[in-house]
Amino acid sequence: MxxxxxxxxxxxxxxxxxxxxxxxxxxxxxxxxxxxxxxxxxxxxxxxxxxxxxxxxxxxxxxxxxxxxxxxxxxxxxxxxxxxxxxxxxxxxxxxxxxxxxxxxxxxxxxxxxxxxxxxxxxxxxxxxxxxxxxxxxxxxxxxxxxxxxxxxxxxxxxxxxxxxxxxxxxxxxxxxxTRRVHRSLRKDLPPDLFCGDSLVTNRIPRHRHALRRLFREGIRTAEARVCLTTPYFSPDRRTRRHLYEAASRGVQVDLLLPAVSDRRLLQMTARHIYERFLKRGIRVHEYRPRVLHAKTMVVDRRLATIGTANLDYRSLFHNYEINFVTDNPAICNALEDLFEADLVAARQVTLESLGKRSLLDRIGGYLGWRIRYWL
Incomplete structure (x- = not known):
C-alpha cells in the first residue's frame, strides 16, 4: 500500500x-x-x-x-x-x-x-x-x-x-x-485494559453496552499530560464530565475541539450551554471554524488514541450502536495529535467573555437542549 x-x-x-x-x-x-x-x-x-x-x-x-x-x-x-x-x-x-x-x-x-x-x-x-x-x-x-x-x-x-x-x-x-443475533456472546470479553494493543470496541451486545463510556473514562482518568478530544456533538454524561474536571484539576491540559459550524444546530447550542463549567475548571474549548466538523477522535499523552463513530453525547453513549478503534500504537497516536494540532490552527478558543455574547436564541436553545439531552 x-x-x-x-x-x-x-x-x-x-x-x-x-x-x-x-x-x-x-x-x-x-x-x-x-x-x-x-x-x-x-x-x-x-x-x-x-x-x-x-x-x-x-x-x-x-x-x-x-x-x-x-x-x-x-x-x-x-x-x-x-x-x-x-x-x-x-x-x-x-x-x-x-x-x-x-x-x-x-x-x-x-x-x-x-x-x-x-x-x-x-x-x-x-x-x-x-x-x-x-x-x-x-x-x-x-x-x-x-x-x-x-x-x-x-x-x-x-x-x-x-x-x-x-x-x-x-x-x-x-x-x-x-444475522440479528445481538444477544449472542462474542469470542472474547473486553480486555481489562482497553488501551493495551490494538482492538475494536463496540457496544453492540448487551454486556458491552457501557464499553464506550468506559473507553472515554479510562483514557481521561489515566491522562498525565494532555487530552485532545474532537467530537461534533458534546453532551457527556455526569461521570465523564467529572473525569474531565478531575483531569484538569491534577494539571492535565484538556483540549476540546468542537464545531463552530454544525449540521445539528440544537446539539451545538446544547454543548455551548455547558461550556462555562469547563472553562471555569481550566479546560480549553476550541471551535473549528472553516466547515462542519464531524470527526470523532481522542488522544491521551500521545500514547493512547481512539478513532471511530462514537460522539461524546448521550445518543452515542446510551442509544446508538457504535464502533471505535483503540490503540497504543505510537505512530497512530502521534499522527492523530498532529491532525488535532492542525485543526486548532483553524479554530478559535472560546473564552468566558466570548461565551457571554451568545444570542438569546442560542441561550434558550441550549437550556432546552440540555434538559432533553438524553434523547437528542
Whole structure:
C-alpha cells in the first residue's frame, strides 16, 4: 500500500510490522481508496453505513458493489433505515439487489415495536476479504467531497487497517447485526485494559453496552499530560464530565475541539450551554471554524488514541450502536495529535467573555437542549 502524502488527506503507514494503517481526513482520498479496495476484493465485501446516499458518491459505491457481486463475491450492504431515510430510495436499493448485492436496512419503523427506532446503527465500516478494515466518521455522501462540495465539505477522520486480527474482529461484529443475533456472546470479553494493543470496541451486545463510556473514562482518568478530544456533538454524561474536571484539576491540559459550524444546530447550542463549567475548571474549548466538523477522535499523552463513530453525547453513549478503534500504537497516536494540532490552527478558543455574547436564541436553545439531552 503506497504511503500517503499530506496533500491527499492521508497519513503514511505505521512502521509497526504487525499493523499497517492509513489515516484519512479528506473524503475524496478515502473514497478512492475504498473503491479501489472493493475492486481488488477476492472473497467478500461487507459494508455498513449510517448514511448511504443515492447521490454521485453513493452511486459510485453502488456501482462498485454491484460489480463485485457480479464477480461472485459475498457482497453485503447494511444501512441504517433512519440515517439513510429519503437518501437511499427503494428503487436505488432494488437495483443493488438485482445485481446480487445483499441489502438490509437496520431498524425500519415498526408500529409493533416503535421503541426500537430510537436505537440506530451509527457504524461506518467496510470489510474487505479477511484482511482490510475501514472505519471512522465518514458516511457515504457528497458532503465529504472536495470535488463536489468544495471548501464547504465536512471535516472528518477515518482509518484503514490492514490486519488479519482486526478483520476477524470486524467480521464478527458485522455478522452480529447482519444475522440479528445481538444477544449472542462474542469470542472474547473486553480486555481489562482497553488501551493495551490494538482492538475494536463496540457496544453492540448487551454486556458491552457501557464499553464506550468506559473507553472515554479510562483514557481521561489515566491522562498525565494532555487530552485532545474532537467530537461534533458534546453532551457527556455526569461521570465523564467529572473525569474531565478531575483531569484538569491534577494539571492535565484538556483540549476540546468542537464545531463552530454544525449540521445539528440544537446539539451545538446544547454543548455551548455547558461550556462555562469547563472553562471555569481550566479546560480549553476550541471551535473549528472553516466547515462542519464531524470527526470523532481522542488522544491521551500521545500514547493512547481512539478513532471511530462514537460522539461524546448521550445518543452515542446510551442509544446508538457504535464502533471505535483503540490503540497504543505510537505512530497512530502521534499522527492523530498532529491532525488535532492542525485543526486548532483553524479554530478559535472560546473564552468566558466570548461565551457571554451568545444570542438569546442560542441561550434558550441550549437550556432546552440540555434538559432533553438524553434523547437528542
Amino acid at each position: 503506497p504511503a500517503a502524502g499530506a496533500d491527499d488527506g492521508a497519513t503514511p503507514n505505521s512502521p509497526r510490522s504487525e499493523l499497517r494503517y492509513r489515516l484519512f481526513d479528506e473524503g475524496d482520498s478515502l473514497y478512492t481508496d475504498m473503491l479501489a479496495a472493493i475492486a481488488d476484493a477476492r472473497e467478500r465485501v461487507w459494508m455498513e453505513s449510517y448514511i448511504f446516499s443515492a447521490d454521485r458518491i453513493g452511486r459510485r459505491f453502488a456501482a462498485a458493489l454491484a460489480r463485485a457481486a457480479r464477480r461472485g463475491l459475498d457482497v453485503r450492504l447494511h444501512i441504517d433505515a433512519a440515517g439513510s431515510l429519503f437518501l437511499a430510495p427503494a428503487r436505488f436499493l432494488d437495483i443493488l439487489r438485482r445485481a446480487g448485492v445483499q441489502v438490509r436496512e437496520f431498524h425500519r419503523w415498526s408500529w409493533r415495536d416503535p421503541w426500537r427506532y430510537n436505537r440506530r446503527n451509527h457504524c461506518k465500516l467496510l470489510l474487505i476479504d479477511q484482511q482490510t478494515v475501514f472505519l471512522g466518521g465518514f458516511n457515504i455522501h457528497e458532503e465529504n467531497s472536495l470535488h463536489y462540495h468544495g471548501a464547504a465539505r465536512w471535516r472528518d477522520t477515518h482509518i484503514r487497517l490492514d490486519d488479519r486480527q482486526m478483520a476477524d474482529q470486524a467480521g464478527e461484529l458485522f455478522d452480529v447485526f447482519w
